[in-house]
Amino acid sequence: MRYAHEVGKVRAAERALMARLPEGALMQRAAAGLASVCARVLPAVYGARVVLLVGGGDNGGDALYAGARLARRGARVHVVQAGSKIHEAGFAALRAAGGRPAAGDPADAIAGADLIVDGLTGIGGTGALREPHARLAALASEAPGLVIACDVPSGVDAGTGEVAGEAVHADITVTFGTHKPGLLIDPGASHCGVVELVDIGLGDDLPDPDVVAARPADVRPPEPGPESDKYRRGVVGVLAGGDAYTGAAVLSTGGAVHGGAGMVRFASVAHPVELVRQHWPEVVTTVIEPGAHDAKVLERVGRVQAWVAGPGLGTGDAAESLLEAVLSTDLPVLVDADGLTVLARRRDLLLRPAPTVLTPHAGELSRLIGAPREDIEARRLEHVRRAAAELSATVLLKGSTTLIAEQDRPVRVNPTGTPRLATAGTGDVLSGLIGALLAGGLPALDAAAAGAYLHGLAARLASAPHPDAAEAPISAQDVVTALPEAFRSLP
Ligand SMILES: NC(=O)C1=CN([C@@H]2O[C@H](COP(=O)(O)OP(=O)(O)OC[C@H]3O[C@@H](n4cnc5c(N)ncnc54)[C@H](OP(=O)(O)O)[C@@H]3O)[C@@H](O)[C@H]2O)[C@@H](O)CC1
Numbered sequence: 001m002r003y004a005h006e007v008g009k010v011r012a013a014e015r016a017l018m019a020r021l022p023e024g025a026l027m028q029r030a031a032a033g034l035a036s037v038c039a040r041v042l043p044a045v046y047g048a049r050v051v052l053l054v055g056g057g058d059n060g061g062d063a064l065y066a067g068a069r070l071a072r073r074g075a076r077v078h079v080v081q082a083g084s085k086i087h088e089a090g091f092a093a094l095r096a097a098g099g100r101p102a103a104g105d106p107a108d109a110i111a112g113a114d115l116i117v118d119g120l121t122g123i124g125g126t127g128a129l130r131e132p133h134a135r136l137a138a139l140a141s142e143a144p145g146l147v148i149a150c151d152v153p154s155g156v157d158a159g160t161g162e163v164a165g166e167a168v169h170a171d172i173t174v175t176f177g178t179h180k181p182g183l184l185i186d187p188g189a190s191h192c193g194v195v196e197l198v199d200i201g202l203g204d205d206l207p208d209p210d211v212v213a214a215r216p217a218d219v220r221p222p223e224p225g226p227e228s229d230k231y232r233r234g235v236v237g238v239l240a241g242g243d244a245y246t247g248a249a250v251l252s253t254g255g256a257v258h259g260g261a262g263m264v265r266f267a268s269v270a271h272p273v274e275l276v277r278q279h280w281p282e283v284v285t286t287v288i289e290p291g292a293h294d295a296k297v298l299e300r301v302g303r304v305q306a307w308v309a310g311p312g313l314g315t316g317d318a319a320e321s322l323l324e325a326v327l328s329t330d331l332p333v334l335v336d337a338d339g340l341t342v343l344a345r346r347r348d349l350l351l352r353p354a355p356t357v358l359t360p361h362a363g364e365l366s367r368l369i370g371a372p373r374e375d376i377e378a379r380r381l382e383h384v385r386r387a388a389a390e391l392s393a394t395v396l397l398k399g400s401t402t403l404i405a406e407q408d409r410p411v412r413v414n415p416t417g418t419p420r421l422a423t424a425g426t427g428d429v430l431s432g433l434i435g436a437l438l439a440g441g442l443p444a445l446d447a448a449a450a451g452a453y454l455h456g457l458a459a460r461l462a463s464a465p466h467p468d469a470a471e472a473p474i475s476a477q478d479v480v481t482a483l484p485e486a487f488r489s490l491p
């Protein structure tokens with residue numbers, strides 16, 4: 001896992017470690033790590049034109065000391081100072097090594113640099129960048145040289161990934177001690193380029209992480225054992241589709257079929273049942289009558305180990321009665337799409353002892369928790385956490401960075417997302433896939449995180465089947481088809 005810690009915890013760990021080290025030692029570790037990444041990416045350090053953008057805090061100090069190291073190796077290092085304050089000891093070290101303030105218009109120095117080190121703000125940055133920082137950030141982002149952000153791209157909120165104004169677009173972000181949540185969550189994540197973690201020795205002083213992102217080896221779908229039969233591997237029940245929406249039924253069922261379920265049961269009114277039978281002959285189907293139902297309706301569908309309810313189900317009385325039936329079982333239930341719209345008026349149905357997984361996009365979450373959609377999109381981490389606590393559920397918030405929250409657990413960030421997934425029907429595939437993983441016995445948070453991971457991977461493989469292939473647009477059906485390849489590509 002890649003671990004990220006909130007800014008307050010980073011500062012506390014730094015304080016604890018600093019108390020045991022000689023003064024300035026920690027900043028030297030950070031600067032040494034930053035300088036070595038700079039040296040690695042420059043074709044040659046000797047003679048390289050390096051520009052340091054330096055704010056008034058310790059982030060600027062890191063950049064100055066790293067610049068001094070590069071200057072001692074022959075780089076031509078110039079400083080663009082933003083604001084009146086500067087880290088005096090770092091500045092003195094840089095001058096002693098031969099670095100100089102940039103003369104003339106900073107725009108010229110930035111445009112002519114081979115490498116720009118962004119030391120404007122780090123974890124101490126708050127709100128939109130002020131001037132002249134904002135202009136310098138914009139100049140750096142447009143410059144032809146490589147941009148390396150020190151700790152955090154300036155303008156990105158380290159704790160949340162919010163970007164309130166101008167922000168540096170880095171090619172590489174060298175971060176110290178631990179990742180910060182804002183490096184993993186959009187829009188901040190999309191400003192980072194490649195993130196490199198420099199170990200400054202915080203390890204023992206850091207508490208449990210607040211946010212984690214899976215690496216491939218962390219994703220472990222349920223493995224069928226030698227004596228698995230279709231019942232032990234997990235039967236997933238899908239309640240989806242209606243006379244109006246049939247595609248959602250086919251796609252959600254497809255996600256379940258390719259998600260490793262031992263068996264998929266599907267129940268709906270006659271028309272979607274007919275289509276699912278045509279697409280997925282391996283699925284066991286049940287036709288249910290239109291209109292409202294009592295809890296007994298599920299007995300006709302048969303035994304399952306987890307339910308998926310909602311895609312294309314409609315939002316009227318019939319859908320509400322099915323949701324009520326399914327949520328009154330003691331089985332894990334995933335609710336998506338129309339099911340979420342129903343839940344927005346029936347939050348009482350969420351008061352249940354068994355696990356519930358909700359998979360809203362920002363608009364659906366807005367209805368569920370009564371927060372404006374734009375607020376949710378701007379502050380995804382805060383809202384997904386709040387939703388998990390308020391709704392007593394595992395909440396997977398879809399979007400440019402999919403986040404998965406469960407109360408008192410680190411928030412999972414899905415690293416495999418791709419803009420290619422922003423196409424109709426892909427969410428239905430995800431619901432069936434997570435349902436299959438739940439039925440296979442994964443705990444809710446792991447099932448949701450593994451589902452999001454495999455779903456993103458499948459979309460990438462569908463779009464570009466091998467590393468040299470150009471990306472092509474994809475359909476939700478392509479994602480279903482690529483799921484086996486996504487499973488195979490796990491280590
Ligand atoms: N602690 C340690 O041991 C270690 C810390 N390390 C490093 O220190 C960094 C944290 O340093 P920090 O705490 O000094 O804060 P920092 O990120 O430089 O920002 C403060 C400056 O930014 C300014 N500023 C703020 N908002 C702004 C805005 N919107 N627009 C414009 N300006 C704005 C603010 O100005 P002010 O508001 O005070 O006028 C102040 O000048 C950390 O990220 C890591 O790089 C490493 O060396 C490892 C050891």
Ligand SMILES: [K+]
Nearest residue numbers: 118121152154
């Ligand atoms: K920075």
